[in-house]
Amino acid sequence: MDKKSLMPFGRGSTPSRSREDPFLSLRHEMDQLFDSFTRGWGLPTLASGGDGFLSPRVDIAETETGLEMTAELPGIDPKAIELELEDDMLTLKAERKSDREEKDDKRRYHLTERSTGTYMRAFTLPFTPDRDKITAEFDKGVLKVTVPRSPDQPKATKRIDIRPAA
Numbered sequence: 001m002d003k004k005s006l007m008p009f010g011r012g013s014t015p016s017r018s019r020e021d022p023f024l025s026l027r028h029e030m031d032q033l034f035d036s037f038t039r040g041w042g043l044p045t046l047a048s049g050g051d052g053f054l055s056p057r058v059d060i061a062e063t064e065t066g067l068e069m070t071a072e073l074p075g076i077d078p079k080a081i082e083l084e085l086e087d088d089m090l091t092l093k094a095e096r097k098s099d100r101e102e103k104d105d106k107r108r109y110h111l112t113e114r115s116t117g118t119y120m121r122a123f124t125l126p127f128t129p130d131r132d133k134i135t136a137e138f139d140k141g142v143l144k145v146t147v148p149r150s151p152d153q154p155k156a157t158k159r160i161d162i163r164p165a166a
Contacts, residue, residue, distance in 0.1 A: 056119045066148035074141035094119040
């Protein structure tokens with residue numbers, strides 16, 4: 001079985017000169033070391049989205065009026081972005097296609113770091129959203145999403161008394 005068919009996204013089909021160049025080999029090993037070291041911290045990286053998906057970097061802030069999300073999607077065509085709300089789950093999906101020709105005899109790639117494939121993140125909202133007032137804007141590779149709270153949902157915090165067990 002071809003190893004390329006098992007890769008969930010394209011990092012380049014031509015092997016690099018890492019076998020010949022010890023510095024490229026060292027760089028690759030260091031990248032793998034840092035990826036495996038930070039994997040358990042929950043830090044988003046492009047290569048560790050799981051299930052074959054790339055994972056864009058996202059900032060999420062909850063405000064009095066709702067939630068604001070900013071996602072970095074550099075090089076993505078706005079038409080290739082999908083944002084969907086199902087129940088209380090907000091899902092962001094986007095796809096970046098490779099602009100590189102696989103059979104290009106005039107070009108020999110020495111290093112390919114740009115990731116191609118499908119980006120996907122899903123977030124459970126901490127409140128009931130006002131579905132009709134959700135907005136999204138995409139500018140210069142940054143997606144800004146505003147999710148307002150439903151007016152039916154109480155905004156105040158309720159303290160719950162804890163009784164001793166009987």
